[in-house]
Each structure stands twice: as structure tokens, then as C-alpha cells.
Amino acid sequence: MNIRLEASGDVAAVGNVVRAAFAGDQEADLVDALRRDGDLLLSLVAEDAGRLVGHVGFSRLWIAQAGQRMPGVSLAPLSVSSDHRRRGVAAALVEKGHAHLRAAGETIVFVLGDPAYYGRFNYSVDAAAAFDCIYAGPYFQVLALTDHAPKAGAIAYASAFDRLQ
Ligand SMILES: CC(C)(COP(=O)(O)OP(=O)(O)OC[C@H]1O[C@@H](n2cnc3c(N)ncnc32)[C@H](O)[C@@H]1OP(=O)(O)O)[C@@H](O)C(=O)NCCC(=O)NCCS
Numbered sequence: 001m002n003i004r005l006e007a008s009g010d011v012a013a014v015g016n017v018v019r020a021a022f023a024g025d026q027e028a029d030l031v032d033a034l035r036r037d038g039d040l041l042l043s044l045v046a047e048d049a050g051r052l053v054g055h056v057g058f059s060r061l062w063i064a065q066a067g068q069r070m071p072g073v074s075l076a077p078l079s080v081s082s083d084h085r086r087r088g089v090a091a092a093l094v095e096k097g098h099a100h101l102r103a104a105g106e107t108i109v110f111v112l113g114d115p116a117y118y119g120r121f122n123y124s125v126d127a128a129a130a131f132d133c134i135y136a137g138p139y140f141q142v143l144a145l146t147d148h149a150p151k152a153g154a155i156a157y158a159s160a161f162d163r164l165q
Contacts, residue, residue, distance in 0.1 A: 001137040003096045006043035013052040021079035033160035034059045051083040065153035075111040107149040
């Protein structure tokens, strides 16, 4: 299993993996829109024997607080082909993504998902409750990558998210 950065030739295969994982077009369209808008900060793929079997996208978001605008990151979507699940592919994508983001100086990542899954990467629902966001609620979680991460604020996702239903 190889986790690597998405290359230009991967775009169609990424779309297929995401579409199959979510059984619909919405998340694959989101990835395409983020990429087109220049908001896809980091896109990683998992490759097994030359076949693309997993993908994670991280996009730019902004946190406004006390008249300041600070950059943050959204993890979405996370996709693994059904015949490659429960082997740690998603965990490897998420961990490698965090490592890339830390190295790039990013401080904070938000995710909307099941806390039973994302809790294993130390994402916190309680910490996310301090942020004002349209996705706020029991599935909204945050991970501070450094001690200097923002602790509160109003979150604006990339505009591609506005087009989600
Ligand atoms: C969620 C998903 C990415 C996990 O991929 P994966 O490679 O199988 O994940 P991992 O191997 O790292 O972890 C598997 C573990 O997570 C658990 N898990 C998977 N999805 C879960 C969920 N929604 N809630 C809680 N636990 C979950 C599995 O039961 C398994 O548990 P175990 O380690 O105790 O056996 C994959 O199932 C998928 O693509 N699902 C469809 C798309 C989706 O829902 N994406 C996430 C949206 S936030």
C-alpha cells in the first residue's frame, strides 16, 4: 500500500473511488469543485498494486475571530474502496495528511463525521463546540495540530461547500 500525493493523471480515478465510496456524485463533485477553485490544499491517494483504492481531501477554510482571519483546514471527503476497508487504509491517509499539514505549518483541522471513527485521531467534539459553524453539532470535530491553534472563532468553508445540499 502506497500513500502519495494526487497527480494530474489521478483525477478520474479519484472521482471513481469517491463516487463508489459514497454511492453518489455529491462528494466526488465536491472534490472536483475544490480542485477547480484552487481550494484543495492537499489531496492524497492510496494505491495498491497500481490501483487507486483510497483518497482523502483537505481544503482551506477560514476562522474569523476578534477582527482577525486565520487559516484552517477541512478534512473531507475520506473514501476507501469497499474491497479494501478495515485494513487501515483510511487511517494511513488521515495520518499522512496530518503529517503533511503539520510540516506545512497548518495548525488546525476540522471534520464532520462519526466521532467513533475520528476520535482515534484525537479529533474532539467538545473542542469544536467553541467554534461557530453551519456544521456545528454532534458530528463536528476539531484537531489542533499545534499548541498555537485557534481555540474559537467563526468558520467559513471553501465556497464549493455552499453548493452541497
Ligand atoms: C469510513 C472509511 C473511509 C473507513 O475506511 P477504512 O480504510 O476501512 O478505515 P480503517 O481501516 O482505517 O478503519 C476501519 C475501522 O473504522 C471503523 N469505522 C469505519 N467507518 C466508521 C464509522 N462511520 N464510524 C465508526 N467507525 C467506523 C471500522 O468499523 C473499523 O473498525 P476497527 O478498526 O475497530 O475494525 C470507509 O469505510 C469509507 O470509505 N466509507 C464510505 C465513505 C465514508 O463514509 N467516509 C467517511 C465520511 S466522514
